[in-house]
Amino acid sequence: MAVSAGRAERKNAMKDLLGLESLSAEQIGYILDVARPMKNLFTRSIKKVPALRGRTVALLFFEPSTRTRSSFELAAKRLSADTLSFTASTSSVTKGESLLDTAKTYEAMKVDFLVMRHAASGAPELVASAVKAHVINAGDGSHEHPTQGLLDIFTILEKKRKIEGLKVVILGDILHSRVARSNLWGLTKLGAHVTVCGPSTLIPAGLTDVFGPRVTVSTDLEEALDGADVINVLRLQRERQQGDYFPTLREYTELFGLTTDRLRQAKPDCLVLHPGPMNRGLEISSEVADGPRSQILDQVTNGIAVRMAVLHLFAGPEGLPATVPDGKQTAKAVQTTFKALS
Amino acid sequence: MTAKRLYNENDIRSALNEMAQSLVARVSVPKSQWVLVGIHRRGVPLAGRLAAALDERGFSSLPVGSLDITFYRDDAGASPLDPVVQDTNLPFDVAGKTVILVDDVLFSGRTIRCALDELMDFGRPARVLLAVLVDRGHRELPIQADVVGKTIPTQRDERVDVHLSEMDGEDAVWLSPPGERKGKTR
Numbered sequence: 001m002a003v004s005a006g007r008a009e010r011k012n013a014m015k016d017l018l019g020l021e022s023l024s025a026e027q028i029g030y031i032l033d034v035a036r037p038m039k040n041l042f043t044r045s046i047k048k049v050p051a052l053r054g055r056t057v058a059l060l061f062f063e064p065s066t067r068t069r070s071s072f073e074l075a076a077k078r079l080s081a082d083t084l085s086f087t088a089s090t091s092s093v094t095k096g097e098s099l100l101d102t103a104k105t106y107e108a109m110k111v112d113f114l115v116m117r118h119a120a121s122g123a124p125e126l127v128a129s130a131v132k133a134h135v136i137n138a139g140d141g142s143h144e145h146p147t148q149g150l151l152d153i154f155t156i157l158e159k160k161r162k163i164e165g166l167k168v169v170i171l172g173d174i175l176h177s178r179v180a181r182s183n184l185w186g187l188t189k190l191g192a193h194v195t196v197c198g199p200s201t202l203i204p205a206g207l208t209d210v211f212g213p214r215v216t217v218s219t220d221l222e223e224a225l226d227g228a229d230v231i232n233v234l235r236l237q238r239e240r241q242q243g244d245y246f247p248t249l250r251e252y253t254e255l256f257g258l259t260t261d262r263l264r265q266a267k268p269d270c271l272v273l274h275p276g277p278m279n280r281g282l283e284i285s286s287e288v289a290d291g292p293r294s295q296i297l298d299q300v301t302n303g304i305a306v307r308m309a310v311l312h313l314f315a316g317p318e319g320l321p322a323t324v325p326d327g328k329q330t331a332k333a334v335q336t337t338f339k340a341l342s
Numbered sequence: 343m344t345a346k347r348l349y350n351e352n353d354i355r356s357a358l359n360e361m362a363q364s365l366v367a368r369v370s371v372p373k374s375q376w377v378l379v380g381i382h383r384r385g386v387p388l389a390g391r392l393a394a395a396l397d398e399r400g401f402s403s404l405p406v407g408s409l410d411i412t413f414y415r416d417d418a419g420a421s422p423l424d425p426v427v428q429d430t431n432l433p434f435d436v437a438g439k440t441v442i443l444v445d446d447v448l449f450s451g452r453t454i455r456c457a458l459d460e461l462m463d464f465g466r467p468a469r470v471l472l473a474v475l476v477d478r479g480h481r482e483l484p485i486q487a488d489v490v491g492k493t494i495p496t497q498r499d500e501r502v503d504v505h506l507s508e509m510d511g512e513d514a515v516w517l518s519p520p521g522e523r524k525g526k527t528r
Contacts, residue, residue: 037410037427046463049413079413312413 012322016128016135017310019144020185027320028186031309032154038312039305041078051312052081057113058106061138062088062099065117067276067300068138068148072115075307084111103127113311116140121178134314142176148275149182151306153190155295156230158302159271164191169224169266171256172234172283173202175245179275180234188214197224198234198256201245221256225265232273233258236283249282259285263293271295345522349492351513354475357491358388361473362395364489368471369440373401375468377439381457382410382428384446387508388475392444407432409443411456430460437465446504448474451485476515478502 020028041047057076061069069085076083086106097105099118106114114135116124121141128135139145153163160166168187174180174196187194188211196203197218208215218224225231236252246252263270272284272293280286289296313320349357369376376396380389386408393404410428443457454472461467473489478496492515494502499520505512 034427037412037429040429041413044464049463050459051413051415 013318013320015319017146017314018125018128018137020146020149020182025189026323028189031150031313032157034313035154035305035309038308048078048080050080052079052315055081055315056111057081057083057115058086058111059083060086060114060116062118071303072138072307075304075311079308079311099123099127100130103131107131107133134319136310139178143178144182145178146182147307147310148179149186151299151303152183152232152273153186154302154306155273155299156271160229163187166192166229167227168192168230168232169195169197169228170232171197171258173236174198175202175204176237177234183232184211184215188212195224197221199246221262222265225262228266228270230271230273231258231266233284235275235277236279253282257283257285258288260287263288273299345516345518347514348494348517349515354513357475358391358395361489361491362392362399365442365473366399371440375440376401377405377407377434378442378444379407379409381445381453382408384504384506385444387506388446389444392473405434407434409457409460411453411460414456414460432464435465436461436467438468440469441467443470443472446475447502448477448487449480451481451483454485455483475504476502
């Protein structure tokens with residue numbers, strides 16, 4: 001019986017990480033559970049383990065990024081994988097090569113992972129269907145940024161020891177934010193209540209239809225912050241603000257900037273997250289960003305651990321198992337292992 | 343054919359006592375140089391019990407650490423991981439120490455190879471000894487234990503499961519035919 005169950009697991013295993021939408025709560029829990037011992041490796045003098053020795057991770061960044069790319073690169077290196085970097089501006093893309101041709105070229109070099117960032121939503125999915133390598137979405141358009149969602153949840157879990165029942169506010173430009181989408185999927189699957197808050201022009205319609213009753217929408221920051229356990233402040237993506245979404249930056253800060261004063265509306269132990277890079281003084285005040293509630297630098301550290309867990313768990317020929325061994329235990333494991341830490 | 347209980351609580355206790363006795367006879371360095379390191383999962387409680395048995399023989403309060411070898415395995419992705427990867431916790435410097443590595447069952451020897459690799463990343467021990475409760479044979483690497491509690495002749499596809507009261511609610515060693523497994527063993 002154990003053998004046939006094993007085969008079924010393999011059959012539905014997931015080759016690629018395209019978004020948190022397609023992961024079960026159990027799979028998310030499994031990744032977070034492996035991220036915790038990964039983070040403990042950082043305290044050793046030798047931070048590198050041989051888990052992915054001989055594997056190759058190609059970092060295909062068609063959009064500028066420093067932190068996500070550095071984070072993936074370091075994650076791969078700490079697992080002893082080899083990495084190679086690709087930046088669109090210095091590549092054959094400028095000579096007109098298509099996305100699939102670029103991806104297939106890397107596949108022909110026998111890389112095991114394509115970690116990919118692209119301005120077009122769905123680009124990683126297109127590539128994933130065309131190559132055998134594992135595709136890890138490092139942010140696609142306004143679709144998803146799954147490892148950012150995972151690291152945000154990991155950061156919350158580390159401090160709050162649970163996700164279920166927490167009130168999480170996602171503040172800012174929800175419309176263009178892949179970080180918001182990945183957070184919404186991950187947090188609602190794990191049982192959090194999410195309030196999205198921002199100018200009505202930057203909140204997509206029908207959010208509750210997609211994410212269900214655990215999500216509420218507010219355009220009043222003070223109301224949204226009432227009783228919040230976590231505030232995830234999004235970067236105001238000025239490069240995407242071509243339309244007239246709001247009158248002036250000053251008005252945006254006035255209404256939606258997170259300040260120490262406003263933070264008093266939230267619970268006293270409320271965590272403040274920001275995926276970076278920050279526009280200090282615009283969506284978040286320096287006082288909050290550098291204050292005691294800020295988790296921003298922890299997020300950076302946790303990002304490496306979470307990406308190590310992702311690379312490690314997807315490294316098998318078939319990728320992440322659909323149901324993890326001893327699944328019943330693991331469904332609760334997210335909560336229990338983090339509880340055991342305290 | 344069904345699973346057979348080969349040893350019970352008393353057998354395990356006396357095996358650990360013999361292992362402790364034999365370690366005392368084999369290791370000549372002062373006790374300040376000894377450390378015990380259990381390999382997750384069942385090597386960890388066994389290391390604790392071995393430390394208690396050594397305590398009775400004048401080697402009191404030896405430091406005990408634990409190793410999780412998941413990230414050092416040579417078969418990443420080939421078989422499912424343990425659902426919960428445990429922490430490696432070595433609350434002491436292994437450099438220059440005599441390390442007694444403890445595990446429940448010695449089989450292919452691959453776990454021990456991983457454990458040695460991981461241990462070396464923490465420092466350079468003066469000496470490493472291997473103590474196992476059960477040696478069931480079928481080595482795939484040139485690795486042998488220095489101290490063995492019980493030697494069990496087995497077929498390669500049979501299963502040997504050590505149960506410890508700390509995690510399984512009983513102290514026992516089970517031998518099961520291929521494809522079967524006694525109780526929960528994770």
